[in-house]
Every structure is written in C-alpha cells, then in structure tokens.
Amino acid sequence: MRTTFVNTLTELARKDERIFLITADMGFSVFEGFREEFPDRFLNTGIAEQNTIGIAAGLALSNKIVYAYSIIPFITMRCFEQIRLDLAYNNTNVKLVGVGAGFTYGPMGSSHHAIEDIAIMRSIPNMTVLCPGDPFETEELVKRSYENYGPMYIRLGKNGEPTIHKNKNRIEIGDPITVTEGNDLIILTTSNTLELAKNWVDEWSDEGIKVNLVSLPTIKPINVPSIQKLIDRDIPMITLEEHSIIGGLGSTISEIIAESGKGIKFKRLGICDSFSHHVGGSKFQRKKLNILQKPDKSWFFK
Amino acid sequence: MNNDLVKLKKFSQKIRIDILNMVNDAQSSHIGSCYSIVEIIVSLYCKILYVDPENLSDVNRDKFLLSKAHGSCALYATLAELNFFPLENLKKYYVDGGILPGHLDKTVCPGVEHSLGSLGHGLPVGVGLSFANNLDNNKGQIYVLIGDGECNEGTIWEAALFAGHHKLNNLTVIVDFNKIQSFGDVDDILTLDPFGKKWESFGWDVVEIDGHDFQQLIDAFMLPHKKPKVIIAHTVKGKGVSFMENSLDWHYKSPNTQQYEDALKELMILK
Numbered sequence: 001m002r003t004t005f006v007n008t009l010t011e012l013a014r015k016d017e018r019i020f021l022i023t024a025d026m027g028f029s030v031f032e033g034f035r036e037e038f039p040d041r042f043l044n045t046g047i048a049e050q051n052t053i054g055i056a057a058g059l060a061l062s063n064k065i066v067y068a069y070s071i072i073p074f075i076t077m078r079c080f081e082q083i084r085l086d087l088a089y090n091n092t093n094v095k096l097v098g099v100g101a102g103f104t105y106g107p108m109g110s111s112h113h114a115i116e117d118i119a120i121m122r123s124i125p126n127m128t129v130l131c132p133g134d135p136f137e138t139e140e141l142v143k144r145s146y147e148n149y150g151p152m153y154i155r156l157g158k159n160g161e162p163t164i165h166k167n168k169n170r171i172e173i174g175d176p177i178t179v180t181e182g183n184d185l186i187i188l189t190t191s192n193t194l195e196l197a198k199n200w201v202d203e204w205s206d207e208g209i210k211v212n213l214v215s216l217p218t219i220k221p222i223n224v225p226s227i228q229k230l231i232d233r234d235i236p237m238i239t240l241e242e243h244s245i246i247g248g249l250g251s252t253i254s255e256i257i258a259e260s261g262k263g264i265k266f267k268r269l270g271i272c273d274s275f276s277h278h279v280g281g282s283k284f285q286r287k288k289l290n291i292l293q294k295p296d297k298s299w300f301f302k
Numbered sequence: 303m304n305n306d307l308v309k310l311k312k313f314s315q316k317i318r319i320d321i322l323n324m325v326n327d328a329q330s331s332h333i334g335s336c337y338s339i340v341e342i343i344v345s346l347y348c349k350i351l352y353v354d355p356e357n358l359s360d361v362n363r364d365k366f367l368l369s370k371a372h373g374s375c376a377l378y379a380t381l382a383e384l385n386f387f388p389l390e391n392l393k394k395y396y397v398d399g400g401i402l403p404g405h406l407d408k409t410v411c412p413g414v415e416h417s418l419g420s421l422g423h424g425l426p427v428g429v430g431l432s433f434a435n436n437l438d439n440n441k442g443q444i445y446v447l448i449g450d451g452e453c454n455e456g457t458i459w460e461a462a463l464f465a466g467h468h469k470l471n472n473l474t475v476i477v478d479f480n481k482i483q484s485f486g487d488v489d490d491i492l493t494l495d496p497f498g499k500k501w502e503s504f505g506w507d508v509v510e511i512d513g514h515d516f517q518q519l520i521d522a523f524m525l526p527h528k529k530p531k532v533i534i535a536h537t538v539k540g541k542g543v544s545f546m547e548n549s550l551d552w553h554y555k556s557p558n559t560q561q562y563e564d565a566l567k568e569l570m571i572l573k
Contacts, residue, residue, distance in 0.1 A: 040437060046467075051426045051460035058430015061416065062438065063361075081420060082457075086427055090408065090417050 001156045001192075002030060002099055004135040008142040009067060010034055013041065019146070020064040024052045026099075027069060049074050053082035053094075060092040065146060071105065072098035072114035072155065076121060087151040088126040095145045096121075096153045101131070101192040102242025103276070103285040104158045110275045114155070118191075119247020121153040122220040128152040128173060129220040133194030134164045137217045140171035148173060157192035164198050164215070174218045176226045182210030185300045186230050189240040190216045190249045192282075193292065197240050200294050209301055219252060227256045236265040236300035242282070242292065245270035265300065269293075310516045311572060313383070314344045318542050318569050320379035320392055326562045328396035330404060334540035334552035336376040338480040338513070339447060342535055343368075343380050345519040346445060355386045355412065362441040365415050365431055369424020370449035370478060371405040378402055378411065386413035422455030424448060425475065429461045432473040432530075447476045451483025454492050459504070465530040466505025473530040474523065475506075478513065480539040482550055501532045513537035543568050 010033065013019040021034055025047045035042040045052040049070060056066045068075060075098045076083070087094045098117065105112035122129045130145065130152060132138040138156065145152050164179060171177060179194075180201050189197040194215050201211045214230065216222075230237065237257075239250040250268030257266060269292055278288045286292045317340050325333045347353075351364045368377045375395065382389045391411075394400040401410050405419025415431075418424050428446035435442050452458060465473055479497070481488050488494060498508045507527045511518040513535025522533045539553070540546030543565045557565060 043433070045464060046460075048460035048464070050422075050457045051429070051464060054423060054426020054457065054461065055430035055433065055464070057416070058427045058432070059434050060430075061427070062431055062434030062440075064434060082423065082426070085417070085420055086423055 001132060001135055001138045001161055002159050004138040005097060005142055005154075005156055006030055006034060008139045010037065012143070012146050013038055016065070016146070017041070018063060018065045020059055020066045021069065022052060022056050022059070022066055023069045024049045024074060026071060031069075049079040050082050053079045054086055056094045057082075057086035057090060057092045060094045064093075066094045067097055068094055069097045069099075071112060072100045072117050073112065076117045076153065080120060083127075083151075084124055088124045091126050091150060093149055094151055096151075097156065098153070099156045099158055101155050101157045102271070103282040104192065106281040106285045107279055109279075110277070113276060115242075115244045115271050116247065117153075117155060118219055118241075118243050118249070119251070122247070122252070126151055127220065128218070129155070130173065130217060131155040131191035131219055132217045133189065133191055133215050134161055136163050136165045136168060137171060137177070137215065141173070141217055144171070144173050155191055161192065162195055164194050171217065174221055174223045176223055177215045177217070179213040179215055180205075180211060182212040183235060184209050184211060186212045186214065186233065186235060186237040187240055188214050188216055188230070188237065188249065188253060190219060191241060191243070193240045193242050196292065203294075204297065207297070209297060216249065219249060222252050222256070224256055227253060228260060231257055231260050231262055231264055234262070234264060238267045238269055238295065240269045240292065242286075243270055244273060246273060267295065267299070269295070307516050310344055310348060313348060314340050315569060315572055316383060317344060317376065317379045319566065320383070321375045322557070322562065322565055322569065324375050324379070324392055324395045326557050327393065328400075329556040330396040331554045331556065332372045332375070332404075333556070334482075334546055334549065335370065335373045335449070337541045337543065337546065338537040338539050339370075339373050339376050339478050340541070341514045341516060341519060342447060342476055342478065342537075343376050345516055345523065347380050347384055349520050350523045351445070352442070354384070358412070361438070364443045364445065366445045366447070367415055367418065367424040367428050368406060368447050369418055369428075370421065370447060370452055371418040371424075373478075374402070374404065374406050377406070377414070381411070381413040387411060421449070421452040422457035425461040426457055428473060428475075429465050429470065432465070432470045433468060435472055436470065442472070444473050445476065446473070447478060449483070450477060450479045450481065450488050450494060451491075453477065453494055454483070462501065462504045462506065469505070469528065470530045471528050474527075475530070475532045477532060477534050478537050479534050480537040482539045482548070482553065484553065486550065498534060501534075505529055507531040508534065510534045510536065514541055
C-alpha cells in the first residue's frame with residue numbers, strides 16, 4: 001500500500017504543482033524518488049510532529065495540497081491537538097498519511113502499534129477517515145483525497161498486501177465495496193484485514209457457506225443507508241478490523257444498528273482493550289492475543 | 303513628539319477603551335493580556351503590515367497571527383477600527399448569541415488569518431506560511447505575536463529550530479514579555495533566561511525593546527534581517543490602567559461598576 005501511495009502521489013504531483021509532501025523524518029527508501037523529482041515540494045521537518053502539522057497547515061493556507069507522512073501513532077496521536085485545531089477546526093487542505101495499521105509494526109513494540117487511531121480521528125469534526133484494504137483501494141482513495149477538499153486521514157498498512165478486488169470500478173469516498181455475495185453471513189471489514197476476511201470467505205465457500213463480504217475503506221463519512229440495507233437483510237453480521245474494538249469499525253456499525261430499531265446477531269472482531277507485550281508480526285500477534293480468529297461456523301450457520 | 307506618534311497614541315487609547323467596554327459588557331477575562339499588546343498590534347496594523355480589508359486575496363500581502371489568542375480583544379478592536387468588520391460587532395463579543403468568541407475564529411471575523419486559542423500553535427503555522435512565501439517568491443512578510451508564558455510550549459522551540467535552520471528571513475516573532483503567566487510570575491514558574499541568547503542560539507536575530515514605545519517598535523520592525531527575527535518586547539501586563547498593571551488578578555478579573563469608571567477615567571487622559 002505504501003508503494004502504491006507514493007506512486008499515485010507522484011503521478012498526481014506531475015499534473016498538479018500544488019501537491020506538497022511533508023514528512024517528520026520518515027520515508028527512508030520510500031520518498032527518495034519524489035524528493036529527487038520535486039525537490040521544492042518535499043520537506044523533511046525533522047522529528048517534530050506537532051511542528052510538522054502546524055507547518056502543513058501554513059502551507060495549505062498558502063494554496064498547497066499537503067500530504068503529511070509518518071508512522072501512525074506519531075502522525076495522529078503525538079500531534080492530536082494540532083490536528084484538531086490547525087487542520088480540522090481551520091478546515092485546511094492537509095491529508096495525513098499514516099503507515100503501520102494495527103500490528104503492521106508488530107515486533108517494534110506497543111509504541112509503534114496503531115490500535116486507537118481510527119477511534120480518535122473519526123471523533124474530530126471535518127475529518128474524513130480513509131482506511132484502504134488493498135493496493136487498488138489505496139490508489140483510488142489517494143486520488144479521491146486529492147480531488148476532494150479538506151482534512152483527511154489515510155490509514156495504510158505497509159507493503160506487500162495483495163490486490164483483492166477483481167472489479168476495478170472507481171471508488172468514491174464513502175463507497176462500500178461488495179467483494180462477495182452471500183446469504184449466510186455478512187462480514188464488514190476495513191483497512192489491513194481485507195485479505196484475512198477474503199481468506200475466511202473462500203474457505204467457507206468450499207464448505208458451501210456463502211458470505212456477503214463488504215469492504216469499507218471509508219470509515220468517515222460512513223455510508224449509513226448502505227449499512228442500513230445490510231442490517232435489513234436480517235442475517236448475522238461480523239465486523240473485522242485490526243484496531244481496538246472501542247471506537248473503530250465495530251463501534252461505528254454498532255451505533256447504526258443501535259439506532260436502526262432492529263436487533264441482529266452481531267459480533268465485533270478486533271483488538272480487545274489491551275496493549276500487546278508479545279513480540280512478533282501481525283499474524284503472530286493475532287494468534288497470541290487470540291484475536292481476529294476465524295469464528296466457529298456454528299455461531300451463524302445452522 | 304511628532305504628529306505621527308501622537309496619532310498612534312490616540313489610536314491606542316481608543317483601542318484600550320474598546321477593550322475595556324468589551325470586557326466589561328461581557329464580564330470576560332484577559333484584559334491585562336490585551337493591554338500589554340496594544341502598542342505592538344497598533345504599530346503593526348498602522349505602520350508595518352501591508353494588509354487592508356480590500357487586499358485579503360493578494361498573495362503578496364503580509365500576514366499576522368495572534369498566537370496568544372486570549373488577547374483577542376486587542377486584535378478585534380484594531381480590526382474593527384480599521385474597517386475589517388463593523389464596529390458594532392465588538393458588542394457581540396463573548397456574550398450569548400454573540401459573534402466573536404473569546405479566542406480567535408477566522409470564520410466569523412474577517413482579517414483573522416487562522417483560528418487560534420491553544421498556546422503554541424501560531425508559530426508553527428506562521429513558519430509554514432513563511433516557508434511557502436519564500437518558496438513561491440511571494441513578498442509577504444509573516445508576523446507572529448506570542449506570549450512569554452507561551453514559550454513554555456515545546457512547539458515554540460520546534461518551530462524556532464526549524465525557522466533558524468531554514469533562515470526564514472520573512473518571519474518576525476514578537477514576544478509579549480510581560481513577565482506574568484497564567485498562575486504566577488514567569489521567573490517563578492519556568493524562567494526564560496537567558497531569553498535572547500536562547501533565540502540567538504537557534505539562529506535568530508534578536509532585538510530587545512520597550513514594547514509600549516512606538517518609535518522603538520517601528521525601528522525594530524524596520525530592521526532588515528537575513529535570518530528570522532525575534533523582537534523581545536518588554537511590556538507591562540494591564541498597561542494603561544494603574545490598578546491593573548503588573549497584576550495576575552487582571553488575567554482573570556472583569557471590572558465592577560466602580561472599577562470600570564475608574565479605568566475609563568484613566569484611559570480618557572492621553573499620556
């Protein structure tokens with residue numbers, strides 16, 4: 001996803017000289033090409049994320065479309081109040097780009113895990129929250145982030161995620177994307193768990209269980225009518241995300257279900273309310289913490 | 303005293319009376335923080351800044367950020383007196399159903415560049431504006447007014463380091479050095495000494511002046527600089543009303559009827 005991001009941004013930058021890339025000293029072996037091609041539109045502010053966001057706001061107020069990049073905890077949490085005021089309250093055209101969704105940086109330790117970012121970013125007025133799940137969603141949403149004005153947060157995994165979508169239709173901000181059709185279960189997923197969800201769906205499919213898998217690369221604004229239609233189907237529903245079960249996709253969907261007046265069989269799969277002290281990559285963390293494990297089919301299939 | 307300076311003094315007197323009326327009508331705080339910056343803001347808007355209500359879309363105009371945005375009344379009054387928005391809006395400060403909030407909101411107040419209120423935000427944004435102007439060869443100068451207590455914030459020093467490194471020669475910071483912060487004296491809470499040397503070591507030109515002396519202010523603003531410039535303006539919190547001067551109380555208090563009348567009486571005399 002990171003390579004797709006930088007390639008897409010580079011293409012956009014060739015067409016529009018307002019595009020500006022700012023980084024808090026991250027991007028080794030990622031941004032060298034961009035820096036070389038656009039030396040006047042690349043700025044390394046040093047390891048000072050709060051100042052980075054302020055400078056990004058100043059650049060955006062000077063008619064630039066600013067992409068501000070770092071690892072997720074540092075570009076969302078270290079500088080949260082700068083984001084709230086200088087980007088969101090002032091409605092400046094700055095796109096935050098964070099790498100390392102969930103346990104992407106698993107072995108690095110909890111300082112580098114990104115498990116609360118969706119929750120805090122979606123709570124800020126004016127903020128759009130985009131969580132692409134594969135390279136195609138990344139390319140589409142980076143393009144939309146450029147085409148649409150306003151502060152946005154783009155949550156990326158890292159590299160090597162497979163392309164899940166066969167159908168390469170244009171994706172607008174807010175669009176849910178149906179990956180598979182089915183009547184036995186609905187799975188809603190976002191960000192770097194799309195591949196995992198697809199694997200489960202394929203395995204169940206071999207057993208004759210048909211799942212309606214929907215990818216939600218936009219968490220905010222969430223498409224309420226589309227979610228409502230899924231609730232109206234009255235079949236079991238699971239949300240899947242590598243993020244805390246507090247405040248992320250699971251919470252977002254729960255809120256819609258709660259106000260729909262309908263009760264459906266529903267489960268949130270995500271990171272329980274705890275830090276991980278285990279050392280290991282994403283798959284290892286999931287197993288060790290006993291999270292994001294494939295549900296027993298007896299939960300939804302009789 | 304020359305005619306020009308008398309005019310500036312008279313204008314400042316008007317601003318101080320506007321502020322008194324706003325704070326009194328709304329029974330709001332921060333009058334002391336407004337009074338220490340009146341001459342700084344007046345000299346900027348009357349003598350230095352290339353900005354007026356008609357040129358706001360000019361990329362070459364100057365920009366001013368009031369980072370210590372709790373001094374908003376001083377800016378609101380100046381902008382209103384200079385026709386950025388109607389004077390009667392000053393009556394709609396801080397009250398239920400009003401227009402102007404305690405801290406700056408650019409969407410309701412023409413002339414305000416950026417909504418501010420939390421300390422330590424204005425300088426990084428100003429640095430971004432300044433960097434962009436240099437990059438785009440725009441002539442506009444960037445001015446940021448910060449408080450002395452505000453210099454406790456880490457972002458001031460992150461931004462100062464960046465501005466020094468990039469030699470932002472179109473950036474001027476003014477520090478309202480009134481020596482009193484939210485809950486006590488600067489020297490008792492977190493001393494800034496040696497203040498000038500700190501800025502100098504970060505790569506800035508440093509000028510120290512009396513922040514209520516128009517001639518010194520104008521001279522300091524006019525000094526050419528190849529690096530970012532900081533003007534350390536020694537000021538008096540509550541300046542202009544004897545019983546408000548150098549007092550922490552007037553960071554918070556609003557006047558009662560007698561105090562309002564006493565203050566007004568003092569302010570009517572041109573000193």
